[in-house]
Amino acid sequence: xxxxxxxxxxxxxxxxxxxxxxxxxxxxxxxxxxxxxxxxxxxxxxxxxxxxxxxxxxxxxxxxxxxxxxxxxxxxxxxxxxxxxxxxxxxxxxxxxxxxxxxxxxxxxxxxxxxxxxxxxxxxxxxxxxxxxxxxxxxxxxxxxxxxxxxxxxxxxxxxxxxxxxxxxxxxxxxxx
Amino acid sequence: xxxxxxxxxxxxxxxxxxxxxxxxxxxxxxxxxxxxxxxxxxxxxxxxxxxxxxxxxxxxxxxxxxxxxxxxxxxxxxxxxxxxxxxxxxxxxxxxxxxxxxxxxxxxxxxxxxxxxxxxxxxxxxxxxxxxxxxxxxxxxxxxxxxxxxxxxxxxxxxxxxxxxxxxxxxxxxxxxxxxxxxxxxxxxxxxxxxxxxxxxxxxxxxxxxxxxxxxxxxxxxxxxxxxxxxxxxxxxxxxxxxxxxxxxxxxxxxxxxxxxxxxxxxxxxxxxxxxxxxxxxxxxxxxxxxxxxxxxxxxxxxxxxxxxxxxxxxxxxxxxxxxxxxxxxxxxxxxxxxxxxxxxxxxxxxxxxxxxxxxxxxxxxxxxxxxxxxxxxxxxxxxxxxxxxxxxxxxxxxxxxxxxxxxxxxxxxxxxxxxxxxxxxxxxxxxxxxxxxxxxxxxxxxxxxxxxxxxxxxxxxxxxxxxxxxxxxxxxxxxxxxxxxxxxxxxxxxxxxxxxxxxxxxxxxxxxxxxxxxxxxxxxxxxxxxxxxxxxxxxxxxxxxxxxxxxxxxxxxxxxxxxxxxxxxxxxxxxxxxxxxxxxxxxxxxxxxxxxxxxxx
Numbered sequence: 161x162x163x164x165x166x167x168x169x170x171x172x173x174x175x176x177x178x179x180x181x182x183x184x185x186x187x188x189x190x191x192x193x194x195x196x197x198x199x200x201x202x203x204x205x206x207x208x209x210x211x212x213x214x215x216x217x218x219x220x221x222x223x224x225x226x227x228x229x230x231x232x233x234x235x236x237x238x239x240x241x242x243x244x245x246x247x248x249x250x251x252x253x254x255x256x257x258x259x260x261x262x263x264x265x266x267x268x269x270x271x272x273x274x275x276x277x278x279x280x281x282x283x284x285x286x287x288x289x290x291x292x293x294x295x296x297x298x299x300x301x302x303x304x305x306x307x308x309x310x311x312x313x314x315x316x317x318x319x320x321x322x323x324x325x326x327x328x329x330x331x332x333x334x335x336x337x
Numbered sequence: 338x339x340x341x342x343x344x345x346x347x348x349x350x351x352x353x354x355x356x357x358x359x360x361x362x363x364x365x366x367x368x369x370x371x372x373x374x375x376x377x378x379x380x381x382x383x384x385x386x387x388x389x390x391x392x393x394x395x396x397x398x399x400x401x402x403x404x405x406x407x408x409x410x411x412x413x414x415x416x417x418x419x420x421x422x423x424x425x426x427x428x429x430x431x432x433x434x435x436x437x438x439x440x441x442x443x444x445x446x447x448x449x450x451x452x453x454x455x456x457x458x459x460x461x462x463x464x465x466x467x468x469x470x471x472x473x474x475x476x477x478x479x480x481x482x483x484x485x486x487x488x489x490x491x492x493x494x495x496x497x498x499x500x501x502x503x504x505x506x507x508x509x510x511x512x513x514x515x516x517x518x519x520x521x522x523x524x525x526x527x528x529x530x531x532x533x534x535x536x537x538x539x540x541x542x543x544x545x546x547x548x549x550x551x552x553x554x555x556x557x558x559x560x561x562x563x564x565x566x567x568x569x570x571x572x573x574x575x576x577x578x579x580x581x582x583x584x585x586x587x588x589x590x591x592x593x594x595x596x597x598x599x600x601x602x603x604x605x606x607x608x609x610x611x612x613x614x615x616x617x618x619x620x621x622x623x624x625x626x627x628x629x630x631x632x633x634x635x636x637x638x639x640x641x642x643x644x645x646x647x648x649x650x651x652x653x654x655x656x657x658x659x660x661x662x663x664x665x666x667x668x669x670x671x672x673x674x675x676x677x678x679x680x681x682x683x684x685x686x687x688x689x690x691x692x693x694x695x696x697x698x699x700x701x702x703x704x705x706x707x708x709x710x711x712x713x714x715x716x717x718x719x720x721x722x723x724x725x726x727x728x729x730x731x732x733x734x735x736x737x738x739x740x741x742x743x744x745x746x747x748x749x750x751x752x753x754x755x756x757x758x759x760x761x762x763x764x765x766x767x768x769x770x771x772x773x774x775x776x777x778x779x780x781x782x783x784x785x786x787x788x789x790x791x792x793x794x795x796x797x798x799x800x801x802x803x804x805x806x807x808x809x810x811x812x813x814x815x816x817x818x819x820x821x822x823x824x825x826x827x828x829x830x831x832x833x834x835x836x837x838x839x840x841x842x843x844x845x846x847x848x849x850x851x852x853x854x855x856x857x858x859x860x861x862x863x864x865x866x867x868x869x870x871x872x873x874x875x876x877x878x879x880x881x882x883x884x885x886x887x888x889x890x891x892x893x894x895x896x897x898x899x900x901x902x903x904x905x906x907x908x909x910x911x912x913x914x915x916x917x918x919x920x921x922x923x924x925x926x927x928x929x930x931x932x933x934x935x936x937x938x939x
Binding site for chain 1: 466
C-alpha cells in the first residue's frame, strides 16, 4: 500500500470514528443545543424577587450585554468565581455589560455575603423552583453555578455549567461590546 | 499526507469540545438515597455517592412527620476534611455512607411515619446541586406484625422531592390492624409470631407426608421406644427441617434490599400479586402444588435408606423432608420470605424461618413424645385451614397492587373478597338448631365480613375513596369537597390552549395532578383549601391536568412544561403567556403559595 493511500485510509477512519462519536454523544445526551433566540426570550420575559423584595423583571436589562449567574452561598465553586464577576462589572460596566446574580438561597444569607464580598451588581433570590427556570434555560442537570451570556439583541450566546473562567469570559464579552 | 489528516483531526477536536461540557449525573443518581427501619427506635439511612461527587456533613437534616416522632441526626460519623476558602475546614463524605439514627416517639402512637431527609452535595468538577429533599415512608407495623398481610408494606419507597412519578406508600388498610397492634414489639415478638405461623402451617395437610417418615424412624424401635427417646429423635428430625428453612430465610434476608427495591416497580408488584393469586387458588384446591412425583419418591427412597435411630441420619432426613414438603407450603412460605426480605435482615430472616419450622414441627414432636401412639386424624378441618391461607394470600395480592389501583378498584376488590368469604362462612345460611359453638363463631365472623364488605361496596359506589372510612362520602356534610376550589379539567394540549384562551383577561393556574401523587393530595387538603389561597383563586381561572393514567397526551402536556410529573403549578398572565420563573413544583404551604399567587395576579 502506498503511503498516501495509507494516510487517506487513516484519515477516513478518523472521520468515521469522530462522526460516530459525535452522533453517539448527540444520541446519548438526546439534547440539541438550546435555541439562542427562544432561550433569550424566556429569560427576558421572567420576573424574580430582588433582595430588596421588589419584583424585578429581566426586561429592564434588555439591550445590555447581560451575564446572568445562578449561584448560592452554600455553593463553593460559585463563591470562587464571584470576585472575578465583580472585577468584570467594574471594568466593563460603563461599556454596557450588566451582571445579574440569581441566588438559589435565603435572602438573609445572601445580603450579608454580598456586603462582605462587595457584590456590585443586582441580586435576585429564588427558591428551589427557580432551578426549574434555570433548567428551561439549558441547565440540564440543575446544578450551580450556571451562567448565561446574552447579547444586546437578546440572544443567548453561551450557557456555562460550572465555573466560568475569567479568560473565557473575557473572550466571550469582547466581541459583544 | 499531513494535510489530509488535518481535517479529520479538526473534526475529532470539535467532537471532543462538544463532549467537554461536563457530563453530570442527575442528583438522584449522584446521591442515591435509601432508608429503612432497623428497630422501633433506629433507622438506617444510606447514601451511595457516585465517584467524583461528595456531600457535606453539616447539610444533612432529618425530620419526621408526624412531629411526635423525632430523629436525632446530630451524631453523624466524621467525614473527610475539605478546605473551603470561605467556611474554613468542612467535613465531606464520599463513597457509600451509612447512618444509623436514633428515633424516638415511633411506636403504638405512630406506627408509620414519613422520613424527610435533606442533603446537599457537589461534584469535583466544580458544580453543586441544590439541596435535595427525599421523603420515604417507614412502617413500623410492617416490621413487627405477625400477619403477612400487614407485613408487605414495602417500606422505603422513595419519593423524589422533584415530584417525579413514584408509587406512593400503599394506603394502610386494616382488617388486621388489630392483630398488628398486638404485635408491635421487637425481634422476639416477631419470632414468636413466626412460631405461631408455623403452628398454623402444621395444621395444613402439608405436614402429612412427614408423619409416615417420622413413624418409619420411630417404629423400628418397637416397644423399646421410650417417650424421651421418641421426643429426642423427632426433635433431631424437626431441627434438620428447621435448618433448611432457616437457610431459605437467610437467603431472603440477603436478597432483601434487592427485592424491596424491585417492589417499587409497578410490573413487579403486579407480577407478585399474580403469583399470590395463583398460590391462593392452589390453597382453595383448584390444583396441587408439589414436587414432580419422580423427584419426590427418589427423595423419599433416599431418606428411607438412611438408617433411623442415629441422630445424625434422622437430622439429615429432616433436611430432605423439608424439601419434599416445601412446595406444598410454598404459598405461605413465599409470603413469609417476601416479608423477611422487606426487612433485609439476615439474622432476623434465619431466626424467623427457623422458629417457623419449629412451629411446624410441634405436632411431630408430640407424635414423637407419645412414642407413636398419638397420630392426628385427617379431616375436612384441614381444608378449612388451607382456605384460610388462601384468603390471606388474596388479601396480600390486593394489598400489593393497591398503590397501582384507583381507590374505587381497590375498595371493590376488598369488598369482593370480604363478601365472598362471608358467603363461604355461611353468613347468610340459617344455623341449624343446637349448632355447635364453632359454627356460631364462624357465622359471626362471616356476618362481620359481610357487613364490612357491604360498607366498602356502598362506600365505593357512593363516592367514598378511603378504604379505612368507606362511608365517609355519605356524611352529607360538605367537608373538604365543599371547600375545594373548582378546577376545569384539561386532558390534552388543545384543550389546554382552548381553556387558556377562554380565560382571557384572567391569570390562569394550571395544576398537574395525579391520584397516586401524595403531594398533590396534601396541596388539595392544606394549601388549596386555605382561606387566603381561595380568596386569590377567585380572580383566576383554574385548570387541572389529571395525569394519573399517564397517557401520551398527558406526557405531551408535561413535556411542554418540562415537568417530570405532578405536582406542578404553572401560571399564565392575562394575555395567556406563561409567567416564567413563577412555577411551583412540589408541595408548598399556604402562606408561601399565596405569595406566589400574588405575583401571578400582579
